[in-house]
């Protein structure tokens with residue numbers, strides 16, 4: 001441990017004080033321990049488990065990807081597609097982005113790309129072994145040097161580069177995310193990820209406790225990938241849930257933004273409501289800004305009545321919140337977008353609205369009198385109707401927003417002197433127009449102006 005400590009200080013990335021405190025907080029994996037673990041870890045001698053037919057993966061080889069590959073070939077470095085893209089291809093999904101892994105060090109990549117006149121962007125990743133190359137000014141690719149995480153504090157890692165593919169697979173979170181794809185279609189799978197994918201099991205690579213302690217965000221990722229891969233809502237391994245529970249406090253140091261990225265994707269996937277409940281059971285709630293006793297009964301009701309619908313991720317969270325203050329606390333922790341925040345406020349405020357004789361009227365009013373963008377208000381109303389499981393959803397969907405005929409220009413032409421009165425007058429006429437079910441036209445509406453002004457004047461005198 002002493003040697004590692006000295007080495008870290010020597011590398012100059014940490015001050016001696018910070019290095020010591022990081023060491024105290026973290027798990028040190030000495031190389032001897034690491035190789036012992038590797039021996040113990042169930043892994044495969046021959047990692048090539050299958051060869052994909054070219055029709056299964058050719059579509060990802062754009063001319064830019066081929067250019068990238070040719071450069072690595074020319075300099076005799078190995079390069080393979082890594083992680084999520086391999087997983088997605090194997091389950092028949094089109095990967096949305098490709099991450100590459102290579103035996104070349106960042107320095108070697110920099111020299112190679114410089115000689116080949118390839119632009120490199122975002123130098124920040126270099127410390128962790130990632131170089132981003134921009135090919136043909138069209139596509140950017142992240143290429144990461146194979147690495148092991150020597151030192152982790154649950155958020156960041158101090159890395160060491162390697163040319164051993166198995167060691168790089170070994171530092172990844174889940175078996176299904178630890179595979180590589182060669183350009184000839186070979187799938188390299190050291191830790192039985194392909195089997196787990198087929199069995200729809202979400203399994204950490206090696207010791208789950210160690211994996212989670214390396215990066216506590218993996219607690220959230222576990223649930224996200226469960227929703228993506230599993231075929232039953234509640235088929236977790238008991239030991240895995242226990243490990244997540246034991247480590248839950250680690251989430252407190254993970255940024256809200258990173259948590260929200262994972263949580264949002266989880267809530268957009270399968271079994272969102274069930275998984276949210278399991279997350280609460282393992283104790284995630286208080287670390288992600290949910291109230292001490294989230295309203296799980298409301299979530300249950302929501303899930304039951306909306307089974308056939310796809311809800312906005314915010315709806316599931318809103319169900320757990322009891323009032324507007326709860327929304328503020330959640331927003332302060334997760335820092336979601338202003339749109340998402342206002343949707344949460346809107347849902348909590350209007351999910352219990354009572355129905356009158358014109359059931360759509362309150363929703364029409366929300367849109368027509370909205371202070372936010374009309375387009376957003378329409379989306380919010382649709383979501384609240386979905387949330388309520390309301391039959392009105394289809395009816396509201398067909399509703400065409402009518403055009404309000406009165407503007408400042410009309411008032412001016414009707415002889416109202418310009419000034420502060422325009423806003424309140426327009427708003428009053430709008431109410432009359434809405435109540436008339438949008439039947440009254442401009443000529444009829446302007447007839448109300450004198451009466452409205454008279455009433456305002458009377459109120460002014462009284463005040």
Ligand SMILES: Nc1ccn([C@@H]2O[C@H](COP(=O)(O)OP(=O)(O)OP(=O)(O)O)[C@@H](O)[C@H]2O)c(=O)n1
Nearest residue numbers: 083084085099171172173174177178215217218
């Ligand atoms: N906390 C993390 C984050 C990422 N990874 C590894 O880095 C890869 C890429 O991470 P990311 O892009 O976040 O996830 P993907 O698996 O690619 O999923 P997505 O398709 O949603 O991007 C993962 O597959 C996994 O091997 C990891 O081990 N631990």
Ligand SMILES: [Mg+2]
Nearest residue numbers: 084085097099
């Ligand atoms: Mg990815």
